Amino acid sequence: MSLINLFSSFRLSFRSSVVCPLGSRSFYTDKYLPFWTTPCLLAEPLKKKKRIDPAIIKAREERRKKRLEKQIRRLEKNARQLKPIEECEIPLVLINEKKERQRQVGTINVEELEKRVLLEKKWALYKKEQHLKDLKMLDRIAYSQQKALDELRNVSEELYQEAIQIDFHLIPFESVGPVSTPAIENYDTPDGDYQDISKKWD
Amino acid sequence: MLLNTIRTVNRAILPRSYSTVSPEKWDLFTAVCIERKPVITPALNELEKSYYKYLQDVEHERSFKSDFEVRMELDKKQAELIKQGTADADVVVKQTAQDFLDANNEQLNKFKFADRITEADKENNQTSLKRKLDKHLVLVTKQKFGDKSYYILPQSPRNGKLDKHLVLVTKQKFGDKSYYILPQSPRNDSETLRQAAERLLKDYCGNDLKAQICGNAPTGFYKYKYPHTVQEKSGSLGAKVFIYFARYRKGDVTKKGLDFKWLDRIELKKELHPNYHDSVSQFLVDEE
Numbered sequence: 314m315s316l317i318n319l320f321s322s323f324r325l326s327f328r329s330s331v332v333c334p335l336g337s338r339s340f341y342t343d344k345y346l347p348f349w350t351t352p353c354l355l356a357e358p359l360k361k362k363k364r365i366d367p368a369i370i371k372a373r374e375e376r377r378k379k380r381l382e383k384q385i386r387r388l389e390k391n392a393r394q395l396k397p398i399e400e401c402e403i404p405l406v407l408i409n410e411k412k413e414r415q416r417q418v419g420t421i422n423v424e425e426l427e428k429r430v431l432l433e434k435k436w437a438l439y440k441k442e443q444h445l446k447d448l449k450m451l452d453r454i455a456y457s458q459q460k461a462l463d464e465l466r467n468v469s470e471e472l473y474q475e476a477i478q479i480d481f482h483l484i485p486f487e488s489v490g491p492v493s494t495p496a497i498e499n500y501d502t503p504d505g506d507y508q509d510i511s512k513k514w515d
Numbered sequence: 516m517l518l519n520t521i522r523t524v525n526r527a528i529l530p531r532s533y534s535t536v537s538p539e540k541w542d543l544f545t546a547v548c549i550e551r552k553p554v555i556t557p558a559l560n561e562l563e564k565s566y567y568k569y570l571q572d573v574e575h576e577r578s579f580k581s582d583f584e585v586r587m588e589l590d591k592k593q594a595e596l597i598k599q600g601t602a603d604a605d606v607v608v609k610q611t612a613q614d615f616l617d618a619n620n621e622q623l624n625k626f627k628f629a630d631r632i633t634e635a636d637k638e639n640n641q642t643s644l645k646r647k648l649d650k651h652l653v654l655v656t657k658q659k660f661g662d663k664s665y666y667i668l669p670q671s672p673r674n675g676k677l678d679k680h681l682v683l684v685t686k687q688k689f690g691d692k693s694y695y696i697l698p699q700s701p702r703n704d705s706e707t708l709r710q711a712a713e714r715l716l717k718d719y720c721g722n723d724l725k726a727q728i729c730g731n732a733p734t735g736f737y738k739y740k741y742p743h744t745v746q747e748k749s750g751s752l753g754a755k756v757f758i759y760f761a762r763y764r765k766g767d768v769t770k771k772g773l774d775f776k777w778l779d780r781i782e783l784k785k786e787l788h789p790n791y792h793d794s795v796s797q798f799l800v801d802e803e
Contacts, residue, residue: 407579414579421576429569436566450801454734457797461736461757465708468543468755475707476732483729491556495648497629 540751541738545711546670547719548735548795549726551763551777554648555631587612641776644767650779651802653795654763655786656719657774666776666786668795669719670756671711708733712759721769726761733757737794760798 407414421429466473559567590611635643644652655666706714709731716726735758746752768775776786780802784792 410585411579414585416576416578416580418576432566432569435562439562446801454798454800457736457794458732458734461733464736464738464755465733465757468541472543472708476709478731480709480728480730482727488552491553491649493556494628494631495555495633497627 542749542751542754543708544670544754544756545708545715545733546668546735546737546756546758547712547715547726547728547761548668548758548799549654549716549720549724549761549763550799551644551652553650557649583612587616641778641782642768644763644777646777647779651800652763652777652779653783653799654720654768655776655778655783665788665791666778667788667791668758669715669775670758671715671718707731708757709759712761716761719768719770719773723766723769725764725766727764728759728761730760734760734798735794737791739790758795758798 462473462476465476590613594611631648633643633645633648634640635646640646646652654669656669657664657666658670709728712728716724716728720726736756737758738753738755740746740753741749741751776782778786780796780799783795787795
């Protein structure tokens with residue numbers, strides 16, 4: 314019952330301009346209006362329009378255009394000045410001499426091809442096994458460490474907490490080698506000068 | 516039965532630090548596994564060699580001739596022209612490409628690369644770091660356990676003072692180190708295992724040897740029981756050894772009178788006690 318009452322009171326009520334000074338622009342869902350605005354406060358006296366010579370306006374437009382164009386030109390100019398990556402660009406000489414530089418390699422016979430394909434397969438298998446072995450090894454090492462930590466926890470919680478802290482000594486990590494031949498002991502490096510012939514790009 | 520369940524429940528509820536009070540007492544040891552990484556690359560095996568050759572062949576086939584090769588060919592043509600006597604005398608180059616190649620080869624042959632097999636390898640000097648450059652090496656030291664002595668990783672009890680004191684005692688009484696370690700270990704020492712490992716590095720190897728201990732956490736674990744006589748005297752059941760892994764950086768072992776060896780994986784297996792080796796090899800990187 315009361316629900317129906319509620320709905321009956323909940324209706325849009327438009328007031329005529331006679332009642333509401335705001336006119337039909339405002340509408341509300343209640344029977345009475347709690348707030349009143351005074352429209353005259355929003356009003357402002359009109360400003361006097363300045364009259365400008367159309368020639369001046371034209372000149373102004375022109376100037377703006379010029380400025381923009383100048384900026385665009387400057388940007389384009391800078392874009393062209395990118396530092397070239399020499400090793401990525403093929404020198405023209407090489408392109409011209411391409412035919413002369415072609416190697417005369419005869420077609421590879423079937424036997425050789427077969428051998429190569431088999432070798433590829435063998436290599437893939439070898440690498441896969443190596444990878445699996447590595448995974449296993451890493452697992453084993455992690456397990457060993459976890460076991461040590463578990464044992465440590467059984468012994469003393471404090472020591473365990475100390476042990477699981479991050480070690481910041483490791484962070485600038487360096488590693489050298491391995492190389493194919495060891496360094497020569499007491500090697501007397503020959504003196505020499507070097508010339509930096511790389512181009513300067515400003 | 517009921518008592519047992521209560522006990523287990525208690526253990527589950529109480530924090531671990533309280534539950535460490537147990538009738539079993541173990542001495543804590545820290546050991547350091549110092550490993551030297553290979554200096555030179557290992558030799559390629561058969562498959563690797565053949566694959567390497569294959570890759571090089573393909574590379575050569577797909578490549579274009581270099582400037583030098585072009586020059587060589589030009590030189591050849593020029594030489595033929597000279598033979599025929601039609602070439603201009605002015606064009607004759609001072610140094611041909613072949614000369615250039617020969618000169619460079621000569622220079623290369625003059626240069627002696629260091630040998631991959633060192634003096635230490637020939638003498639089988641196991642205390643030198645310059646042996647087996649292509650292998651991982653691990654530092655082990657000789658320690659006495661009763662009347663036997665084993666090669667083990669350098670290790671010491673966690674508390675340094677006790678260790679030094681103990682060395683004195685053991686020298687007088689038994690002449691063995693690890694049996695008498697840590698009598699009634701007091702809990703006042705604030706040394707963490709990592710700090711013990713660092714101290715141990717210095718105590719064992721002197722100040723010259725620099726190694727980087729990897730992380731605050733131990734990487735390996737080993738425990739052993741003392742014989743009954745020692746158990747009664749020291750009151751602890753055995754020793755728990757926490758092994759830290761360290762990378763060798765530079766320097767050499769300078770400590771006098773230290774019986775030590777740098778061993779690769781195979782030698783390690785031979786020298787270490789089998790059980791001990793099982794624990795140690797757990798955290799070491801495999802080697803072919």
